[in-house]
Amino acid sequence: MTRRITWTLLVLTSVLLVLAVVPLAVSLTARERVAYRDSQRAATRVVAAAAEEHLSDNKPPTVMRQELDAAARAGDCAAVYDTSGRMVASTACTAAQGEEAAELVKDVLAGHEPEPPENEGRLVAAEPAGEVHRPAGAVVLARSAGPLDTRIAAIWGWSAAIGVAGLAASALLSVRLARWVSRPLSTLDVSARRLGEGALDERADVGAGPPEVRRLAATFNTMAARTEALVHGHRAVIADVSHQLRTPLTALRLRLDVLAAGAEGVTAAELGAAQEEIARLSRLVDGLLAVARAEQTAPRPTAVRVDEVVAERVAAWSPVAEERDVRLTVSSDGPALTVALGAGHLEQILDNLIANAVDAVPEGGSITLDRGRAGDGVRVLVRDDGPGMTDEAKAVAFRRFGNPKARGAGLGLAIVHRLVTVNGGTAGLEDTPGGGLTVVLDLPLWPERGGASRSLPVLKET
Incomplete structure (x- = not known):
């Protein structure tokens, strides 16, 4: 539960951060690009204004030279062209010259506003010297895109840092929230398990959690x-x-x-x-x-060795069986299986089943006990070759006084059923091949570390 709450909050926070931070970073990036372009165009217009005084008014190029020198000190490359497209003056660098610059000058002199290209990490802008429709010349200014790239990288870097910080804060808060919610539930689960195991004085903590x-x-x-x-x-x-x-x-x-x-x-x-x-x-x-x-038992499961208990009960009941000329045996030396039952319950279960079988089997008959793995549990079989039961009798055999034809009090199978089911197992009755009755007990397997019990053979019914 802690993981589910944490991951849910983290995913929700991540989505909110992406929806908030990414559009903001994109918007700031676009604004930086526009501002950088506007700054470049403003610098180009300053040079164009000085160039117009020289080209149209025939004033000395002193002011134009000063503006070109100022642009060069700022790291820009600029060039001034007359109406014929001939370069009149330029800075020392040649980034504002060449075919690209000539195309921009041609568009400006034709009265168009060219789209400034961005190539090889630099931005190029062109402005008319004088009126837009009747320019006296054109100015081309090339500026490095390095500062713009640095600012954009800073914007995305800060956005990523904010996103990571928000995600880390969300992770911390979500973990604390998940623990605040799930820890009392885990404690309550433990208390419920202990109560189910028979600790009737178990109580839950009511001072923590939502x-x-x-x-x-x-x-x-x-x-x-x-x-x-x-x-x-x-x-x-x-x-x-x-x-x-x-x-x-x-x-x-x-x-x-x-x-x-x-x-x-x-x-x-x-x-x-x-x-x-x-x-x-x-x-x-x-x-x-x-x-x-x-019926009132709330057992605390303990590890019970089935093979040892079966051998012990067979040895205890053998004199009684021999006295009545009944053969009581264990089918084979099966694997060492351990079940989770209340203390003394398996002994009581087998005693009732063996007692019922001894009373039901005629002289010369036999009773056989078998055990083995069956799926995720342990199966114990008690077979006899006695008169067996009808389907109607088997349907009510586990009830109190369910079988009116029973020789005893009719409570042995009821006790077996209560003890098996209260420990989480099941009990059933089947016909023995050749005649008789087979009691089938499916008992919960005791959990063992390392999974060693998985390789045990599975008991097959006959």
Whole structure:
């Protein structure tokens, strides 16, 4: 944003300077040329007036010689011609002589006003001696264009200096203006990012920047304060519910265990059924609390090694799978991939998926975990060869109690979906080739310096 504002102001200033300075310099140049020409013509007329006294009035050429000498001292070259075009007198230099001068004299004696040429860095002017239509002669004066060129160069030099100074001042002011506007926005962006990462006490600076940015920062702080109060309130409710529900459930389970220890027959069967319902209710409460925590989670991303977590969870669940005659494996030794997830989230995700798969797969079945690169992220697959799901069941599987035919509480996939999406990933369900269900997790890749992760192989779906 700073660069855009700076470049916009610089381009605007450059255009304004060009539109203002260039026409001014052109106008001053034209005025200098006219003034220089007028000065040259005035000097020519002075010599012509003195020459007229000699040519028409037959006075001594003394005054004419004096004016020619004065012109020579001023650096001009002058020559006096009579009505026949013959040179009568001249300065020591010959710049006012030759074919060019003869053409000018011819035009003047014919009563015309010639266009003074500019050749080889000099200006040549011709004036009649006497009346314009009946001249007694003509005077040609050649003057160097060096002083004029010097003045014009000075005009353009000063114009360029003014333009550069204006552009430098504009650059300085535009940079300061851009920083004044963009720095509070950058700070606000950092604060918003930190709030999104879970720093609920983050607040923006409301004392810098334009009034609109300060109002935006104040609005952000109000939103952050309300969000913090809301999240803390929900966390307190969850903690209270967890304590208030688990304590009586635990006490009730203990009492049923005591009663079941001495019961027989029908009573023992009824108490056993009651114990199973209490266990199911406990799992349901734990699942609901887990979903609530996942929905309220604002995780701070950390670097999580997928291969290490997958290997750890497979090792932890292998005894349970073996007890049910289910084969739990990792497809291959894939690359070392690192994802950006909240602490402990990947473990919780895999635990729910493996638990669901172990419950769904029949004896002799298999569960396979795979991982690899997929586009700009990391893909984790959990495949099983169990009964799978219908399209209708897959459409609602990530909702709370979405699958009424689930063996458990129906909250495992809901927890997985909340944890994946809150970390910026996606979760989906697909059919396993040959029968079964495949859970597809696309997780954000942890940014690594140097781009070393770009050369990793891409995971292909089967």
